[in-house]
Amino acid sequence: MTKTGATTDIVLADWGTSSLRLWALDRQGHLLEERRSDSGMGTLSRDGYAPELQGHLAAMSVPDETPVLICGMAGAAQGWQEAPYLEAPTGFAALADGAITITGQARDIRILPGIAQRDSANPDVMRGEETILHGLVCNGVLDGTVCLPGTHSKWAEIEGGRLVGFRTMMTGEMFALLGKRSILRHTVMSDRWSDDDFIAAVGEAHADPSRALASLFGLRAGPLLFGDAVPHGASRLSGLMIGAEIASCLQDDGRPLHLAATGEVAAHYARALTGLGIGFDMVDAELAVRTGLFDIASILWPDIIPERMQGGTTA
């Protein structure tokens, strides 16, 4: 029984490197309760996953027979138990076939696989984003480019509801390293934000991505020489990195662009794309991952969840 009094039929989880998000739902897909924690692959040892999950399930009074479906880094080789990668190109219903069952647990707990791009010129991997993408497909996004910004941003190409290829950019990690650990920290870290400076830097790096690297040291030298009369460092650093990312990853091919993100990072990328005059539609990544997980759960446990999500999937 959850706090609402309804029965939890399924628990869904997005378990990443730095966080766990957990949702209790009924068989119609209604959200009954939600929990979050900062316990992710980065801090958990292999035998830390089961008690962490059990603690949340107990707190939500989830019945012993209710299954749990997990996506994300918990399925990595360094995670709880490895769910080997699917290979791109692939449809998303294949995620159900690739799900592994956690061994040694009384409860039925499964982890979805990530997806690998086994192309020696552009090797790439994702874990977690494939489930967001599946959620988009469930909601009728069958074609286009999807931008999933973050520490490691993913840019995915969807055709006919299938993933045909993707690229990872280290934009968020680079911003953090340069802003906190490099010589730029002196002028970037405690800096206020300016939308104008951000958008100007996005435009500059988008027009000539090689400028992004060549302009970095100016973020240190500018304030040394001109004091406050220079663009705000954090805004400019973020703009340079994001502008270069968009230039590298977005083809000028007229295909629809979908921005799948949540919170502050969503606002940043929306501002950057708008500043560049690039049209896009916005998708809440957190809703999408839940949609994707719930749809796969309906394939894995048809007795519990009798109906697939609207829109369905194409495999």
Place this chain on the structure above:
Amino acid sequence: MTKTGATTDIVLADWGTSSLRLWALDRQGHLLEERRSDSGMGTLSRDGYAPELQGHLAAMSVPDETPVLICGMAGAAQGWQEAPYLEAPTGFAALADGAITITGQARDIRILPGIAQRDSANPDVMRGEETILHGLVCNGVLDGTVCLPGTHSKWAEIEGGRLVGFRTMMTGEMFALLGKRSILRHTVMSDRWSDDDFIAAVGEAHADPSRALASLFGLRAGPLLFGDAVPHGASRLSGLMIGAEIASCLQDDGRPLHLAATGEVAAHYARALTGLGIGFDMVDAELAVRTGLFDIASILWPDIIPERMQGGTTA
């Protein structure tokens, strides 16, 4: 008296962020003794410079009346005592006019200024490299592009023996951050070196500098998917960064290129340029900084050093 028994007429020092190099010379410019330490601006407090220097001078039995001439970060605002920047464009003899005298010392100790490029579109600063550049000019390099690779690589344009402009690239710092602190550390840090992989990556990033950022995550994904059957991570990361740097900083204008470096970094950049089919001549940066310092010393203390270096300077 030095170990050789000759009199030290002048002491020259290159005092940077992470190291001190000190040379005792006679009035003809002959090297009598040399000392090095890891005590730089990064570790010294403001009142740590005088005892550090005195320790080395005492160890070399340098007479009390022998002056010391210093270049590098010791003259930064956060260093021993600030030597305000000269402004580019500038000739190099102006370094003598900009030298400051350390206060409160019995001995005559002076620090050379750095050079600022007070251009709001390309703000930049150097401290130490200007003295290397002056050394090149003393040796007859009056025109061309000079590459000074390092943690923060400088690319300088020299015309008629004057510095007309320069750009700093954070290549070395970026390589260290990505290789040691990012997710790439797992596949880059302990990696062996391959010249072939390095040169291939240099070529790739030089042909399309935006590829440098877009190819980074592949350094993680490649070994995950293909094990050892992928390019060596450290070689490829270094090649991507250096290839993008050369593409950003080297104009295709037929002006002569001079590579001013020492040791391993010199070998890397030489290999990269040769791989790209770009002609250059090699200058030992450590010899050049000594040449530059000695020439300025001859301007500051004409009674001690009666003759200027061969080649002279144009101001």
